[in-house]
Amino acid sequence: xxxxxxxxxxxxxxxxxxxxxxxxxxxxxxxxxxxxxxxxxxxxxxxxxxxxxxxxxxxxxxxxxxxxxxxxxxxxxxxxxxxxxxxxxxxxxxxxxxxxxxxxxxxxxxxxxxxxxxxxxxxxxxxxxxxxxxxxxxxxxxxxxxxxxxxxxxxxxxxxxxxxxxxxxxxxxxxxxxxxxxxxxxxxxxxxxxxxxxxxxxxxxxxxxxxxxxxxxxxxxxxxxxxxxxxxxxxxxxxxxxxxxxxxxxxxxxxxxxxxxxxxxxxxxxxxxxxxxxxxxxxxxxxxxxxxxxxxxxxxxxxxxxxxxxxxxxxxxxxxxxxxxxxxxxxxxxxxxxxxxxxxxxxxxxxxxxxxxxxxxxxxxxxxxxxxxxxxxxxxxxxxxxxxxxxxxxxxxxxxxxxxxxxxxxxxxxxxxxxxxxxxxxxxxxxxxxxxxx
Amino acid sequence: xxxxxxxxxxxxxxxxxxxxxxxxxxxxxxxxxxxxxxxxxxxxxxxxxxxxxxxxxxxxxxxxxxxxxxxxxxxxxxxxxxxxxxxxxxxxxxxxx
Numbered sequence: 092x093x094x095x096x097x098x099x100x101x102x103x104x105x106x107x108x109x110x111x112x113x114x115x116x117x118x119x120x121x122x123x124x125x126x127x128x129x130x131x132x133x134x135x136x137x138x139x140x141x142x143x144x145x146x147x148x149x150x151x152x153x154x155x156x157x158x159x160x161x162x163x164x165x166x167x168x169x170x171x172x173x174x175x176x177x178x179x180x181x182x183x184x185x186x187x188x189x190x191x192x193x194x195x196x197x198x199x200x201x202x203x204x205x206x207x208x209x210x211x212x213x214x215x216x217x218x219x220x221x222x223x224x225x226x227x228x229x230x231x232x233x234x235x236x237x238x239x240x241x242x243x244x245x246x247x248x249x250x251x252x253x254x255x256x257x258x259x260x261x262x263x264x265x266x267x268x269x270x271x272x273x274x275x276x277x278x279x280x281x282x283x284x285x286x287x288x289x290x291x292x293x294x295x296x297x298x299x300x301x302x303x304x305x306x307x308x309x310x311x312x313x314x315x316x317x318x319x320x321x322x323x324x325x326x327x328x329x330x331x332x333x334x335x336x337x338x339x340x341x342x343x344x345x346x347x348x349x350x351x352x353x354x355x356x357x358x359x360x361x362x363x364x365x366x367x368x369x370x371x372x373x374x375x376x377x378x379x380x381x382x383x384x385x386x387x388x389x390x391x392x393x394x395x396x397x398x399x400x401x402x403x404x405x406x407x408x409x410x411x412x413x414x415x416x417x418x419x420x421x422x423x424x425x426x427x428x429x430x431x432x433x434x435x436x437x438x439x440x441x442x443x444x445x446x447x448x449x450x451x452x453x454x455x456x457x458x459x460x461x462x463x464x465x466x467x468x469x470x471x472x473x474x475x476x477x478x479x480x481x482x483x484x485x486x487x488x489x490x491x492x493x494x495x496x497x498x499x500x501x502x503x504x505x506x507x508x509x510x511x512x513x514x515x516x517x518x519x520x521x522x523x524x525x526x527x528x529x
Numbered sequence: 530x531x532x533x534x535x536x537x538x539x540x541x542x543x544x545x546x547x548x549x550x551x552x553x554x555x556x557x558x559x560x561x562x563x564x565x566x567x568x569x570x571x572x573x574x575x576x577x578x579x580x581x582x583x584x585x586x587x588x589x590x591x592x593x594x595x596x597x598x599x600x601x602x603x604x605x606x607x608x609x610x611x612x613x614x615x616x617x618x619x620x621x622x623x624x625x626x
Contacts, residue, residue, distance in 0.1 A: 097546050111568035111624055117576055124580045131560070131619040132551045146541075150534040159533035172538050180535035209540035218536045249600075302538040455599070 102130035146214060148183070172302055173222075174294070174321060181221035189217040192230030194506040201234070202241030205248035207305025211237055219298040225291035226519075228271045228512040231505045232354060233292050236261045236325070237299065239356035239499040246358075246399070246496045251306050255360045255396060256314040257494045259296060260324040260408060262478060264341035265352030267503055268327030270513050275327040277482035279410075280362070280489070287520075293322035319362065324491070329479045332413025334420030340478055343426070345500030352503035357408055357476060359491035360396045365389050367415070368486040379419055382488070383429070387436035389490055390468060395449060396494035397468045398456040405476045406468045407493035409433070412481040415488070426477050434472035438465035551619075555585045558618040562593045563603040568624035577621060591617070600626065 104126045109115055151166055153159035163180040167173040179185065190197050190213065197214040204211050216233045220226075225233070240247050240259060250257045263273055274286035282290055297320055305311035314320070328340050341353040367382030386409065397406035411419075419429065441464035444450045453461050460466060469475060476498065481489060506512075552558050560581060564570045574593050581590050595615075597608045603626060612620060 097544065097548060101548070110573070113569065115569060115572075117572060120573055120576055121580065124577070124584070127577060127621065128555060128581075128584070131621070132554060134551060136548050147537040148534050149537050150532050152530055152532050154530065156531050156533070159531045163533050163535060180533060181538060182533070182535045186536055203543070204540075208542050210543055211540065215538070215540050218538050221536075222538060298538060303540045 100136055102134040104130060146218065167222075171307060172298075174297065174301070176321065178222040179224050181218045185221045186214065186217045189220050189225060189227045189230055190214065191508065192227030192506065192512060193217075193234055194504055195234070201237050204241065204299060204304035205251050206311055207303065209303030209305070211241060211299060211303055215299065215303060216295065219295035219302070220291060222298055223291045223294035224287075225295055226271075226288075226512075226516060228509065228516055229288050229292050229295075231352075231503045231509075232261070232263060232267065232271065232273075232288070232325070233295050235354040235501040235503045236292065236296055236356065239354055239501045240296070240300075242356075242497075242499045242501075244497040245356060245499045250358050250494065251300060251304055252311060252313055253494070254313040254315050255494055256316045256318055256320075257358045257360045257396075258319045258323045259293075260357045260359050260491055261293065261296070261326075262340055262355040262357070262408075262476075263325070263327045263353070263503075264330065264339045264347065264355070265350060265503065267352040267505065268330075270509075271516070273325070273327045275329040275332075275480050277484075279326040279480050279482075280324050289325040290322045293325040296325075297321065297323055319359075324359070324362075326480060329413050329481070332416060332479050332483075334417050334479075337416065337420065337426055337479070340476065341500060344476070344498055347500065347502065352505065354501050354503060355476075356499040356501075357405060357491075357493060358399075358495040359408060360494045361394070361492050363389055363490045363492070365488040365490055366486060367411075367488045375418060376422060378485075379415075379422060379424070382415070383432055384436060386488055386490070387433050390433055390437035391439055394492055395452050396492055398452060400469070400474065400493055400495040400497070401457040401460065402470050403474070404495040404497050405474050405493045407495075408476040408478060408491040410478050410480045410489040410491075412483055412485065412488075413479055414483050414485050416479045418485070427472075429477055430472040430475045433475060434467055434469065438463075438467045440465050555581065555588050555619065557587045558585075559589045559591070559616055561591045561595060561612060561615065561617040561620045563596055563608070563612075563620060563622045563626070564593055564598050565600045565603055565622075565624065565626040566598050567600065567626070570624040574621070574623055577623075591615075 106119055110119055151159055151162035153162050167178050193213050195213045199213045201211040216237055220230055220233055271288045272286045273288045274283050300306045308317055330339050340355055341347040342349055347353045365386050367385055369378040369381050444466055562574050564574055578590050581588060596611055602608055
């Protein structure tokens with residue numbers, strides 16, 4: 092509704108989930124029929140006229156700064172603006188500082204965050220980034236991520252509310268990744284004080300999903316479990332680790348020129364570690380082949396989120412570390428041949444689909460594939476997103492199963508003063524170009 | 530005394546289209562359904578149709594499948610045009626659509 096300019100409230104009659112389950116007792120529906128009749132006749136929206144153009148300010152008073160900070164934190168939680176972790180108050184000074192990270196005016200509108208329809212602006216991004224503990228040099232990535240999120244083809248309006256615990260995965264390409272300390276190596280999907288950018292950017296995006304979009308658990312967002320949602324997943328492709336001839340994801344999927352700063356948005360609904368290394372002494376070829384079969388076995392566990400992106404999206408994101416990518420490339424594997432192998436070997440026997448009732452879902456979402464036996468998890472191998480990332484270690488690969496109708500790319504725009512921001516970061520938090528490496 | 534002032538992160542909402550005006554009563558009105566065919570809509574919506582027929586005998590309640598069905602179809606501009614063209618005075622959308 093918000094996407095069509097309507098007020099976010101609507102005439103509806105709400106029932107507990109039990110009414111919507113097979114074999115449910117519909118007596119409550121009979122008992123409340125008058126609410127339906129009133130919704131069709133007497134109901135009127137509560138309000139929803141346009142509000143002031145600039146962001147509202149709130150304030151707390153206290154005897155000391157420490158007490159004021161505590162009060163501010165309490166106010167954030169009481170207003171349902173936080174995520175349960177400490178937030179930094181988005182003061183005017185802090186937001187103005189972060190806004191140095193964008194060449195766009197603060198009032199520049201990006202779109203409306205579904206389902207609530209809060210208008211996302213560059214200032215709104217800076218506010219969220221301030222709350223998330225971010226820095227100015229992260230803002231260009233966040234703005235690009237929000238642009239991708241609000242692209243109509245991302246289907247974020249449906250996925251925001253989905254019960255399947257969908258979360259955005261932002262893959263960054265280009266030199267900006269190293270400049271802002273975005274992780275592509277060990278622990279790239281988790282916390283790392285050596286590479287703090289991903290956590291802040293992902294957390295800021297989540298706060299915007301919640302505060303602008305209304306995606307509160309059980310209210311605006313029906314995700315049953317909500318894993319990965321504190322920070323979503325924001326990381327960089329390990330472009331230095333790409334084998335000769337392997338294109339960067341932003342180039343391969345979105346056509347961005349080599350060396351272009353870009354983001355790629357994919358919606359996933361889980362994470363799975365895949366132990367790919369051989370347990371015993373094995374030839375390189377044997378190790379790789381066994382690992383590929385193990386990966387295919389995981390991909391074959393059709394959790395049906397892949398149906399959302401069956402035609403043009405992706406069944407998921409496979410991360411392989413650079414040491415494995417280099418090994419495989421040395422044996423003649425390419426990104427194309429890896430995808431082809433995994434697509435072929437992850438196909439699901441029709442009998443498995445029948446006994447699990449998956450056929451009924453496929454008939455709704457990908458009917459053109461219904462009669463394929465074995466059934467491929469995507470319409471074509473090229474839909475699989477393959478990324479070189481992760482610690483330089485051969486043991487594991489990582490799979491993020493997708494729920495993603497389209498993979499959305501956006502270029503990242505930085506201000507002319509970006510180098511100054513990077514220099515300031517070196518002074519503030521150190522480690523810059525000499526970040527720790529294992 | 531310290532005053533700590535900070536931004537409200539919820540942004541603004543921009544309403545550009547009003548919700549449809551409601552008829553004063555369902556008597557003599559034309560009522561349609563949009564079904565996403567999910568969440569037991571097969572049982573709930575026919576029951577609603579039956580109750581409206583009983584309580585408003587002058588109302589014309591269209592068949593549940595008179596308009597496009599399923600999540601992908603019910604939210605399109607084309608479906609909205611068909612609804613408007615059909616002359617319905619009210620629409621019930623379900624379930625959990």
